[in-house]
Amino acid sequence: MIELKNIEKYYANKGVKSYILRHVTTSIKQGEFVSIMGPSGAGKSTLLNILGMLEEATYGEYHFMGEDVTAMNERKRIELYRNHIGFVFQAYHLIDEMTVAENIEAPLLYKKIPGAERKSRIADVLDRFNMVAKKDLFPNQLSGGQQQLVGIARALVAQPSIILADEPTGNLQSAQSEQIMDLFRKLNQEENITILQVTHSEKNAQFGNRILTIEDGVIKEDVSVSK
């Protein structure tokens, strides 16, 4: 599903290149649950952003579902991630002025999905996440865990094939954290959604089936998690 070949990312400042990522080559298959780990500043988030097409690599090849992302124009790229990628953020990034239901609806609007189907999908997602009662609340009326649930619901409602999560539980207490990770595992196993998460927590990484460890922009380790 994802093929990375020799991905490099650096910022040039007065002729000095400071590398974020070096020679990253890997591939991720449909249905994997990958955790990216490593110390702060190692380049985990940058890698995730490149995978999510929010940033461009300075150098290297990136194939997403067989298509060359580096050669794509912006519209095509937006089209691609509209249909295939869902994002989950550490800080949830819900739109404060919108209710829970409206937040979940937003990506569907951009996918130009007709009103009736939007309604049914939102109802479906709300139902699945047990948030029907909270659908008219605003983000600041919810707890952190609940906000992140909305964030995931929003990522899921567009029926993506891959979810990119940047420290999804970084702001949460352990109980809530576990709940979210359980949810990811369930999605991965039952719906075969590819999940890529950046995390600091060893424990969270164990929920997945593969761990990529990055240090100083280089992939140090690539191991499967044995159950």
Added chain:
Amino acid sequence: MFKLNLKIALRNLWKNKGFSLINIGGLAIGLTCSLMLLLYVNYEWSFDKQLKNFDKIYLAKLNLKFNGNIATTGAVPYKLTGAVMEEIPGIKRASRFYVHHGSKLFSKGENKFKLKSLYVDPSFIQILRYNFLYGNEGSALSKPNSLILTASTAKKLFGTENPIGKSVKWDNLKELQVTGVIEDLPKNQSIQFEILQPWAFFEQIDSSVKTSGWGSIDCAALFELKDNASVEQINGLLKNFVVNKEPELKSYIYEPFLFPLSKIHLYSQFENGKVVGGGIDQVKLFAFLALCVLLVACINYMNLSTARSEKRAREVGVRKALGSSRQTIMGQFILESLMLSLFSMMIAFALVEVSLPYFNNLLAVTIEINYSSYLFWTVIIGLILITGLLAGSYPAFYLSSFIPVKVLKGFKGSIGTLSFRRALVVLQFSLSVCMIISAIVVYNQIQFLKNRPLGFDQNNMVQLDLEGAFKDPSKTEIFKKELLQAGAIVAASEFASPFTEGGTITGDVSWPGKPATDRSIINYRSTGFAFTNTIGAKVLAGRDFSPQFSADTNTSVLLNESAVKLMNLKKPVGTIIHWDNEPLKIVGVIQDYFSERLGKIGEPTLFYYNVKTSGVLLLRLNPNQSLTTSIEQIKRSTQKFNSAYPAEITFVSEGMQTKLQSERLLSILSNVFGGFAIFISCLGLLGLALYMAEQRSKEISIRKVLGAGLSDILVLLNKDFMKLVVIANVIAIPIAYILMTNWLKKYDYKIDVNYLPFLLAVVASILIALLTVSLQTFKVAKANAVDALKYE
């Protein structure tokens, strides 16, 4: 503390150069506009107020019945001042003054000039207290052949030598003696002249002056009241003054009253005998305009400053966390805005100085900055303070209200303040749209008046005064023949007075079927033969005066359309009417033409043949010959026939040009300042766009991540602004409509206010706003979403 604040303020201005530039630029333009307008308002306001005793000086006005309405004129009977001085207490001095139509020739050797002279009583110079450079107030007007010159007139005639006692030839007839030279008159004085001559001289040259009755009103009169006199009391006594002398005038009302000289310039419009306005309306309008432009500029500053609040929020938070009080922070922001307003004022000042000559030229005024005037500096400092405080108060209150913990945790401005700023932008845009619509309507009306058929052909038409040798009609006749033969002109006719100025009126015309109570007043003008041909007017019935009919020189008259309508004549040609009880036969009807006033309905006018009393000669130039050749020929012939006088040939079209002066002024000012207001408003909108974009950068990024395209984001952001502009339009349109229909009321001929100016203003304002906002939103929409989301 103050020094530190000042340093920080300067540093902040320097650090954000772009922002400071927009802010200073906006404020400077706003201040320039309002300074300019205030200077103009001050100029208009200062009229006649430079006289030390201006509050004691009054002009006589007279109410009289005029075609069914009460008209108010500045002309009074010759006898009025003398009788009033004798019979009404409380008056210190009184003087008549007589204003000529046109000017008279004054010559000293080869220096020949047509100059504007007034005939005045000796008390005139005591009332107005001119500064004498030579001679003195007491004796300057004691002899009939005395002359008082203004300094520049003296320089024209005599150069640098002392002119006292020297003689000047008047109208090529009489030698007069210079008895005084006064300082040049300030431009902002209503009574203007180049030469003063004693009333006694006027009585010498015109014997009818002494014998003229109460019914004829020919001169103006100036009164100076005693210190304790009440003008109400005097006006009460004046009310029936003339009518008591001559009861038959009762039916014409004839009520004189005193009106302050200092008000004459701005309050010149009377209705039903009461003052209703005049130039003051325009002055008020401009003062209001100045205020609006300044307000728009201040709103701008508020918007831009608060837009930057995100950047300043952290600073405020840290300062508060370090223990700074709210007052200190407010002080700093106010200080910053005061500095900006000071810089802006300096730029505005330079701009005003640079553009003042153009402005003066454009409006035909002479406005100067009086640097020694306390008022000027007070206004300048006042403007700086007001602008600084007004513009700085809101940002200061808003920014200093941040709660440090929240700010430091990455707080974004609250929504409540945004709606306030939205209201400000709506206000700004409403004002600007109002100005645009007004500018368009005023322009359309001017074009309409300009393009309306005048009823005569103003091009290729010149006039010259009949004076000197031309006083002899037979000489004029030869002169005309010579020009016709030379091919310089195709037609010529004498006319009563300068063609584009007003003339004489009478109430003594009667016609078959005239009701006994009818007090209609009719214009009368003397002409020569071939009058209609010369001016290019249309004869609707009958014929023009012609040498073939001997009766034309004494018993024939022409009427214009309006006069025929007034007299309700079915078959005007051949009808006998009476004027001063003399029977006259109507031989022709001329279509109404408009040479005296534009935009008004035609006034009933009677034309009669009399070349002796006619004051000017109208010439229709030969269209098949170049203008310069014709003019050269006319000049040469004039010199030959009338060598004592300078050949002054004036174009009628030039006279017509001056008719729309005040309309043109309004149009220019509303255009220029409306344009600036729109420009500043756009800066304000840019400020708001900046703010919104910053405010919503997170939201926009999330939306982008969720799959929103560039166009989605642009629509999302612009929609909000367009809503504001549309609301502004909705507010502005009815206001502009009411204002404009009111303004158009004073014209008899006017455009219909249709939807076009409104549509234009709406489209223009939306387009301009869209462009401005898109400039900013495009940048935000294009920005990388990650940058905004990365470090939360």
